[in-house]
Amino acid sequence: MLPLSHRPLSQFRTAIHGAFGRSWQSVLISLILLSGIATLLLGCLDVAVRHSMQQMTRRSLRVRLQSSIDSMQHWQNQRLVEALAVATQPDVQRTAVAILNRQQPQVSSPVAEEEATDVESLVASMAMHPIDDQCVCWALLNIDGRVLHSDLGSLDSVNLPLPTDAFEKIIQRKPSVTRPFRCPVALTRSGRLSQAKAPVIAVLVPITEEARVLGSLAWLVDPHDEFRQVMPTVNEDTACSTYAFDRQAVMLSPSRHQPELRRIGLIGEEPSSTSILSVQLRDPGADLTRGGRITDKVSDWPLTEMADQATRGATGENVSGYRDFRGIQVIGAWRWLPEQALGVATEMEVADVYAPLRWLRWTLWVAIGLWVATTAGLIGSVMLTPWLTKRLGPKLESRQLGRYQLNQRIGHGAMGTVYSGSHELLRRQVAIKVLEGDKWTSTTASRFAREVQLTAQLRHPNTIAIYDYGRSDEGTFYYVMEFLHGITLQELIDDYGRQPADRVIAILLQICGSLSEAHHHGIVHRDIKPSNVFLTAQAGIYDMVKVLDFGLVKEISRETTELTQTDSITGTPMYMSPESVRDASSADARSDLYSVGAVGYALLTGLPMYDSGPSVDICLKQLNEAPLRPSERTGADLPEDLQNVLMSCLRKDAAERPMSMADLADTLRHCRDHDHWSNADAMRWWQNVFDGPTLTKPIEPVLPS
Incomplete structure (x- = not known):
């Protein structure tokens, strides 16, 4: 805190003495100090209790979420095992192949017979091999999803609108359990599936003959009963809700709030209406449960915080609070499951979880309010106003540097401040980029000049x-440098996770091009x-890649001892080469090669080389420690050739x-995925994935600092 001048302090003492006398001055100062200490203690208690409750809640959410995911995956595996057991029966396989080979309509003939x-x-x-009592019907599908034959006559010749990834798995000869989709026809005479467009799940097993995929056997299942079994937290007598959703943030499982959703208009009023494939996880901006029915367009609302992160492949949690699709404050944990192409979230209402903190928080706010009002009223006009005017007045003036x-x-950093x-x-x-007065020394001025002179080459x-x-x-x-719109690679990794191999190669080739020219001019970046x-x-x-911040550049041809020693304490350890860690002055072009490999590693895995x-x-x-191969770090199947280049x-x-x-760069061009990522x-x-403003409008950039 800056020292107070004698004149304001004298004015403060005079005002207090004139209003209350010396005894009141002592009492008032004591009350301010005591109330301040009490408020501080109460605030510390609130923080400690809230932190403890958040930690317990976080663990509870994680356990509930993992339990639901394990149950869902166990159910899927169980259904696939049962379906495979039936589909691989010799009689089933033989007749299914024969029918699929004759799927074109035939006139009455021996072939038709x-x-x-x-x-x-x-x-x-x-009929001899039923897989489950929950199965509504089975169907034999051709490669395009058209029903050739089924034990339910109304399904014959119907094209089932299976999810796109389901067709891909059929082509890849992988059995799968699809996400819910709308069946074009009614499957039962009564109940939820008695109307067309009711949601169903399909268990699919490809039917093959030698190297050809002919079609698939499908078993259709009611998702309501199945999700209630595999996600036990979805029921009416718990404050916790667990549900699944797809990449478009559309709910795939039943909600425990369905009566409430009918009342506010998020689903139809019919008793058979369901949240499955009907509710979008969007933030209405207000509590709909207290504001009547919906009047504006739901698709115009932003995604909820959970849906926004999860649909971009992120796993996360929020125990502070955010609005759900009803506008109610909730806490939650979520995970995206890439193999199933769906996300799972567990949420609890903030009012239920943190109810014990409500009175403690109200008491704290009352104490803070009283203390702030008393203190501000006494010293604000006497002491703070002149001081703030003196300290802040000059900063409000606009700045002009040359033209x-x-x-x-x-942006702000050790080498200066960046302004638009x-x-x-x-x-x-x-x-x-400005070298501010408080950072100016002969060394920093030399480094600043060297940065711009070398970069300008x-x-x-x-x-x-x-x-x-x-x-x-x-x-x-x-x-002065160009003003950029977009994101850094660090923001790309943090917000969108690991990148496909072809995109990683395209980005690395551009970095190589920039640094290749720099090395040709005798310049080493040292902070890639x-x-x-x-x-x-x-x-x-x-x-389009732009390499930034040549503030730590080193000229290979000549070196000054002073600048090298200054640089030796700078850099980012996670991306520094071993020789740079030992001695910054020994860094050369091969050190930049190490850093480029580390950047490629982070892009391909979504993780740094080390924890x-x-x-x-x-x-x-x-x-001392060699990093794990990217495939070992992530457990994902990654291109071996690109991994070899990075390692x-x-x-x-x-x-x-x-x-x-x-x-x-030449080695990268020989990778299998080179040139697959096009403009x-x-x-x-x-246009479709990036969730920032469009590039035609100013985007706040992260520039070298």
């Missing part, structure tokens, strides 16, 4: 462009990491890494 015989044989065989107007601060700005004549939006389209450099009349150093690589779009080229921890632990791992960059011995950035693919990602 044989088909009728096969159909009767299949019906008889299926450039500085606007909002958008514009040229007073060109009106072009730019980013301006580079012309590669994947290197951030420098427009101008100067020093104001007041002695402030600054330089996901937050220093920007992803944007320019002139219709999507996924996070103290910097010294990471440095020790960089020196070659991450060799502890610099001599065993690729010879140069050009050599690394059209990138454009679709930015």
Whole structure:
């Protein structure tokens, strides 16, 4: 806290003494101090109790979520085992293959008679091998999902609208349990499935002959009964709700709030109406349970916080509170299951979970309010107003550096502050990095000048462009660079998880191009990491890479001892090469190769090479511990050739890494997935997956700082 001037302090004492006298002054100051201490203690108690309850709630949510997922997967595996046992019966297999081979309509002929015989044989065989009492009916489907024969006549010749990934698994000869979809015809005479468009689940087993996939056997199941069995938390007598949803945030399981959903208009008023395939997990912005029925368009609402993260493949939890699809504050845990292409979430209402904290929080707010009002009323006008005017007044003035107007601060770091700005004549939006006065020393000024001078030598389209450099009349150093719209690779990993191999290769090739030019000019970056690589779009080229922050660059041809020693304490341990950890002055182009490999590793896995921890632990791992292969780190099936390239960059011995950035780029081009990620693919990602503002509007960038 800054010291108070003698004059305001004297004014404060005079005001108190004149109003209350000396005894009242002592009493009032004592009351302020005591109430402040009591408020602080009460606040600490509130924080401690809330933290303890949040930890217990977090564990409870995780257990409930995992239990539901395990139950669902167990149910799916059980159904698949039963279906495979029937589908692989010799008589079932033989007759199904024969029917599928004659699926084209035939005029009355011996072939048609044989088909009728096969159909009767299949019906008889299926009747001998029922898989489950919950199964509504079975059907034989061709490769396009059209029903050829079924034990339910109304299904014959109907095209079942199976999910797209279900067809893909049939082609891949994988049995599967589909997500719920709407059956075009009624399946029962009464109950939930007695109307067309009722939700059903299909258990599918491909029917093959040698190398050909002919079609599949399907068993249709009522999802209401099944989900209530596999997700035991979905019932009317618990405050906890667990449900499944698809990539479009559409609910796939029944909700315990269905009567309430009918009342507020999220589903139809008919008793048979259901939340399955009808409710979207969107935030209405207000509590619908207290505000009547819905009047505006649900599709215009944003996704709930849970749905927004989960549908992008994230696993997470929130024990602080967010609005659910009814607008009620809930806490929850969620996980996306890529194999099933669905997410599962467990939620509990905040009012139920944190009810014991309500009175404690109200007491705390009353105490805070009384203390703040008393303190602010006594000293605010006497002491704080002049002080704040003096301290903040000059900062409200706009800043001008040369021909450039500085606007909002958008970045801050050890080497300066970055502002958005514009040229007073060109009106072009730019980013301006300023070496502020409190950071100015002869060393920082030399480093600042070296950064801009070396970066300005580079012309590669994947290197951030420098427009101008100067020093104001007041002695402030600054330089001007292009203003970028988009996200850093670190934000890409944090928000969207691991990336496909073809996209990783496309990004790494652009980084190699930028650094190859830098190395050709004798410049080593030394701080390549996901937050220093920007992803944007320019002139219709999507996924355009920009390498940022050459603040730690080193000239290979000449080195100054002073600058090297300053740099030796900088860098990011998770992406530093072993030789850079040992001695920053020994870093060369091969150190950048190591960092590029580490960036590629993070993109491919969605994780850094090592678990996070103290910097010294990471440095020790960089020196002594080889990272796991990406497939071992994630448990996913990843391209071996790309893994080999990344692991070659991450060799502890610099001599065993690729010879140069050009050599690394050439190796990447020989990977199987090279050239699979096109500009059209990138454009679709930015338009359909990226959840930030469109690139035609200003996006707050993360610039080098």
